Amino acid sequence: MxxxxxxxxxxxxxxxxxxxxxxxxxxxxxxxxxxxxxxxxxxxxxxxxxxxxxxxxxxxxxxxxxxxxxxxxxxxxxxxxxxFPQGYARIAHWLLEAAERDPAIRRPLFRALVEARLQQAAEAFDAPTPAGRVEQLARALDQLGYYPVLETVPGSKWRLTLRHCPFIELASEHPEICAIEARVLQVALPGGRVERACSRAEGAPACTYLLQSFR
Known part of the structure; x- marks a missing residue:
């Protein structure tokens, strides 16, 4: 298996x-x-x-x-x-550059991206507890190549550090990508709080999120 x-x-x-x-x-x-x-x-x-x-x-x-x-x-x-090397980020960059020229295309494109990512997250994070969903989140991010480090903080809190961003060039020019990923993290903690402490797209050495569950 x-x-x-x-x-x-x-x-x-x-x-x-x-x-x-x-x-x-x-x-x-x-x-x-x-x-x-x-x-x-x-x-x-x-x-x-x-x-x-x-x-x-x-x-x-x-x-x-x-x-x-x-x-x-x-x-x-x-x-x-x-x-092996993939060209998806480059193709995505070309698509977003094309959408930049036409707001009528840009809005529905990003709406579709958000809806697709949130739907995938809703299906992937199904553990019965917040801690279980955060663990599922870390595994999913690892599979996508983010090299995550998950640390437990007292009080139903976690520090999630993403040591690599497979979309860094894309995110640097299109910060909406980071916003979409932040919303995906929120899906893992419904009713909780997701706070971005620092971001590689803004010059930090890693992306760090503070996650807190209220359940």
Missing amino acids: PETLTPQLELLPPARRLLLLGLKQLGESDAEALSAVAYLSVPAVRAHLAGLAKLGLVTITRRPEGPGRPRNRYALTPRAESL
Whole structure:
């Protein structure tokens, strides 16, 4: 059963990182070809690929190749694609730049963005307690690449520090993005309070939020 969160490519062990990069370059391949890419023995390659399969990043398919036993073939899963550079932020920037020129487009665009993000949050944060919902929030932010640090503060309070922003260039030019994310945090604490203490888009080294529950 694959783990819930997709790991970051740069945080994987070097051997597994090389194998994933090898599969990206070669496409579907076998352990022998990948051993040359990763400078590992074939048994070591198979062991690492089995681990990557458990993470949901690699598929293993047995295929006949001439006489003898079928051979395992390995390939990246769609989930593994998120480990490699994506151009979504650039495309989003282009869309927002286009919307800047026409307020009639800008207003419904941001309204749709807000509604979509809030709907996703409402479905994701379903724990029965505020503490449980805040934990779900931290896991969701980790999956999105924010590298969150969640600290408990006495009195039903939490300090949430986001060490990375996957949308920093976009947020620096379009602060509405930060406002949308702040509203998503609020969904995790209905009836509570979300206060932004500092923001990377404003020059701080990290984004920090103070969360408080009144329930």
